Amino acid sequence: MSDAAAARPGAGPPRAYHLGPMRLQAPLPLPLLAASAAAEADAIVRVAAASPIAPHGDWVRTSALSIEPDGGARMDMAGTARIEVRGGCDITITPTPGLTDADAAALLMAGPLAALCWQRGLVPFRFAVVAVGGAAVVLAGVAGVGKSTLALALAARGARLVSDDLSIVSFPDVAVGSPRAVAWPGIRRIAVWGDIPAAVAPDTVASPIRDGISRWFVDVAGGAPHPLPIRAMVLLRVGAQGTQSCWRMGPADAAARLLDAATQRAPVRRLGGDRVLLATVARLCRAVPTYRLERPAQLSALPALADRVLAIAGEAEAP
């Protein structure tokens, strides 16, 4: 952790943040999240005293994720930290000496925040969500397909970031005129690799996520601090033919594809989230039109891809 925190772990001034509908309190800065003025927290992040953890070996036998008898989740982050998530309201980080605030924030993003969501009955989708004209467009697809890169390209065209990589949706009560599905503001920086910031959005500020990883958090303009109606979902895929193509999917097909892409089912099952995942995906695909967008592999195709997403946002019915 930072020097001050290492000397007095967990004794930093509590800071409050929003993550979707949750309010988090943490003794370390989490610049990924919007600050909250709320007095009460739904979940508290604590930092225990630093403890040396064996840097190698077989203490992780078959999984870094252990589920405790009380349903709590313990994640052994490869000798760098141990993070426990309990009851949907408590995250405890046990760092090894020298862990920085940036390391801790990144490790929270690597699984514990998602575990917190599952424990609270929320689905932490690995979407990138942008706001176009007052409504949200969800970018979905398998890890590494280019959702964040595309979100960055859209931000460079004036779209606002709603959330990147951990995105929460919900379904407001049915009423005349109310949207069928909304996306919550969440992670307010876009995480991209290598030379993407310079290539796609050279006017933005990029901060390294962690030492040893050539990956950046990019600051872009955020959207409204409240949930936005979802106008469309775009399921991104690298096409085999090297060209761009796009078509509207039916809800059942969209749900099946989204489940394949959303997240690994085995750990979700272990975290007790499989049923809520299935129900949420099904409901989301009934509520929101989904488009399949196949992209060429080259980065040079990105502008045309962003244009297509903007066109989809314009074509889809107002939610």
Add this chain to the structure above:
Amino acid sequence: MTEIVLIASYMKSGNTWMRGVVQAMTHPGLREVDINALDVVRRWSSDRNLFEHAHGVDPDMLTGPELMVLRPAVFRGIAAAANPPRLYMKSHEANVAVGEGRLFPDDVPFLTLHIVRHPYDVAVSLSHHGQIDLDAAIAFMADDEACEGGHRPAHVRRGFRNHAQLPQRMGSWSGHALSFLDQAPGRSLLVRYEDVLIDPRTEFARVARFLGLDAAPSSIGRAIDATRFDRLARQEEAAGFVERPDGMARFFRAGRSGTGARELTDRQKRAVTEHHENVMRRLGYLSHDD
């Protein structure tokens, strides 16, 4: 426990071709393998989905050393799941040391098909694959820290980052070979690319027997026919190859041996031989240039 068949090789040494061979051997009725549907040996050892399936942790937030600490557990988890009975996996990763063990742990039932190819020919093929000149390819092959799809800035560039894979530590050409010659997980069969070209019947039969597949002459003949290089190249020309890197003209380019001896200069050959002499000798490659 699930038995893991590891088709292990340095880059550009015939791994994809061997995947086609296994596809043909496990599908006796197949007349020609589909290069875009090699679904028997579908998984890479560095597959990020396998990692996330095992650990429930996003590998994109972990450093290279952190990832390595967690990698052996992925294979233990696969073995412990005991379903399917056998899983085929391809790999370009060296069997590097991880803590007190290895990337591919000794307590997991592996069958290792270790493929090697003359480093001169690997250099030529690597230069085409990575769109780099021969000197750069030779330097890459000599780099003990060589990595594909890695997190270091030099590796995060067009054509080299495969987002479906975790960073793969290959090490040098000879270091990679030694990690399997001396530290192979489970039972191991060494196959030289050149031997397969010269006598496919004998080599395919060795592979089939090693894997417990049908090694009857008629079956071997069908497998050879189904994986003829000209057929694979023609498929790529007609329909592309999903695994071909962006910008590379052709993946199934030549499928020959001896190209390197013709294309490398004497200086380049010396650079290769001086760095990899012991392993070249051990694999019977030093006489190749005589």
